[in-house]
Amino acid sequence: VSSPLKPGARVGILGGGQLGRMLALAAARYGFKVHVFAPEADSPAFDVAAERTCAPYEDQTALSAFARSVEVATYEFENVPERTAALVGGLTRLQPGATALATLQDRFAEKSFVAGLGIRTAPFRAVGSSDELEAALATLGRPAVLKTRRFGYDGKGQALIRPGDDAGKALAAIGGVPAILEGFVPFERELSIVAVRSADGAIAAYDLCANEHRDHVLAETRVPAGVSAATEEEARTVAARIAEALGYVGVLAVELFLLVEDGAERLLVNEIAPRVHNSGHWTIEGAETSQFEQHIRAIAGWPLGSPARRGTVRMQNLLGDAVEQWPALAAEPGAHLHLYGKARTAPGRKMGHVTVVRPA
């Protein structure tokens, strides 16, 4: 473990979306100078960074200059190409490291890793051809969910295969790329746990989040999730074991399915995000230390902050046109409004969020 970064040090962020923007704001709060690398000129994180590089992830010259300019680099999304991560990681400290990224950006590697720890997931099979898809369907049954191994997000790159559906069409719909087939999980609810691991191995976790999606996009998070203390404890253990097994440094989020079997709650891991997560946005006002501060603390080699919750929390995403409600939200006492500064609105696009914290 190297010595903690001093205020004034330069922190690099790969990716320029709202997660990068909120990471940059948290880093600035601690006196760090943030350098954002992103391919899109109108990246929300550029607005709040000390330094910006606008270049493709394949631009080795720009990447090298970026990496050399920072004392530590991190990323705000898991689809950073492997070669980009390797190049940056060879020139500066990259955290979370390459192992976490390689394992968690491929759904098959990810589920195999989780299952290898003895943690429950949906049943799954790798699918590389239509023959393999037929074989996997014969084993896992229908309905089943076909997902691309890489690059999926917000339900993109997925197809549900119901009884009677043409499996070949589903494979074509996701582009015929390497895939994973998962048994359909008849979950009661969707939960997530956001946790952080420091360079010296300390772990902190927030309370479980209850998540509601609209068209596969997170719409609302509520905390507490209203599950049993045993389920809260199990989620914490799951997150800690995953973080430890990866030698992880930084914030990660574990998306979970809650099943109720014979009246007992059971958790299944759906996916792991090697980054700050939308379901953790409530921590900005709703916890003693936000997920963004925790991530910056961890990668800077600082001690972790307290994840204690300050009340009963509700976070709502402003998706698409909902952002037009900003004047009313700005006038609402106790509504903590966040706007991401995106120029273009599109249906389902994450334009901002609003958090309300009520005394517990």
Ligand SMILES: Nc1ncnc2c1ncn2[C@@H]1O[C@H](COP(=O)(O)OP(=O)(O)O)[C@@H](O)[C@H]1O
């Ligand atoms: N095996 C499954 N069974 C039932 N629903 C699923 C399954 N996998 C995914 N889903 C649903 O689809 C959503 C998106 O899937 P997920 O694997 O989390 O991909 P993404 O990267 O798009 O978030 C989940 O939040 C859940 O609602």
Ligand SMILES: [Mg+2]
């Ligand atoms: Mg997901």
